[in-house]
Amino acid sequence: MIVFDRVTKQYRAGEPALRDVSFHIAPGEFVVITGPSGAGKTTLLQLVYRELVPSSGRVVVDGRELAEMSWRQVPALRRRIGIVFQDFRLLPRRTVAENVSFVLRALAWPVSRRRERTRRVLEWVGLAHRAHDWPQSLSGGEQQRVAIARALAAEPRLLLADEPTGNLDPARSLEILGLLREIHSRGTTVVLATHDMTLIESAGVREIHLREGRIEEDRKVA
Ligand SMILES: Nc1ncnc2c1ncn2[C@@H]1O[C@H](COP(=O)(O)OP(=O)(O)O)[C@@H](O)[C@H]1O
Ligand SMILES: [Mg+2]
Known part of the structure; x- marks a missing residue:
């Protein structure tokens, strides 16, 4: 590979x-x-x-x-390729869910698939309940888990x-x-x-x- x-x-x-x-x-x-x-x-x-x-x-x-x-x-x-950095690099003016689905929008995934996939990856990192919060309201560890969810969204x-x-x-x-x-x-x-x-x-x-x-x-x- x-x-x-x-x-x-x-x-x-x-x-x-x-x-x-x-x-x-x-x-x-x-x-x-x-x-x-x-x-x-x-x-x-x-x-x-x-x-x-x-x-x-x-x-x-x-x-x-x-x-x-x-x-x-x-x-x-x-x-x-999914990429995760030390400093998370989440978009501050987007919710947790938007940070994840943003990638899929750029790939022109249809809305329903985007929603489903975003929910799935956030559930998977244990943060489905924070989907509508701002990244800054999360702890560092949680922000990194969002960044990982985002990196995985497009199934790299x-x-x-x-x-x-x-x-x-x-x-x-x-x-x-x-x-x-x-x-x-x-x-x-x-x-x-x-x-x-x-x-x-x-x-x-x-x-x-x-x-x-x-x-x-x-x-x-x-
Ligand atoms: N953009 C850059 N321009 C010039 N030197 C760089 C640049 N990025 C890294 N270096 C140098 O390359 C070497 C390796 O850096 P880096 O790959 O960042 O190491 P690490 O991630 O292991 O800390 C270091 O000496 C660093 O100073
Ligand atoms: Mg380094």
């Missing part, structure tokens, strides 16, 4: 943010990208959704080499999460991790970037550990 083949990304003169990074991620995997701040985790995820293109090497997603994709084709790629096969627990306390962080694992168990490929090593103490995930832009370790956490 995702192939990195000798990828180097250099923003400007100096040390590259990623150097000679190669890995495969198969459909249905749960992969945690770890490493200290500045290791290259965000850069790696941005290459997957073509926010960035590599300085050298190839990034292939679903069989398509992203550097060969024209800008017109990028929205179609992003529609198949791939979910990317960049430090989704960075603004949350440990208990809320574990809740979010549990949700991501549940999403994974339903068949979605999940790639989670985090500097929080305590999050990956749970068994069975694959860890790709970055340090100064290089893969230092690629292992299954036992």
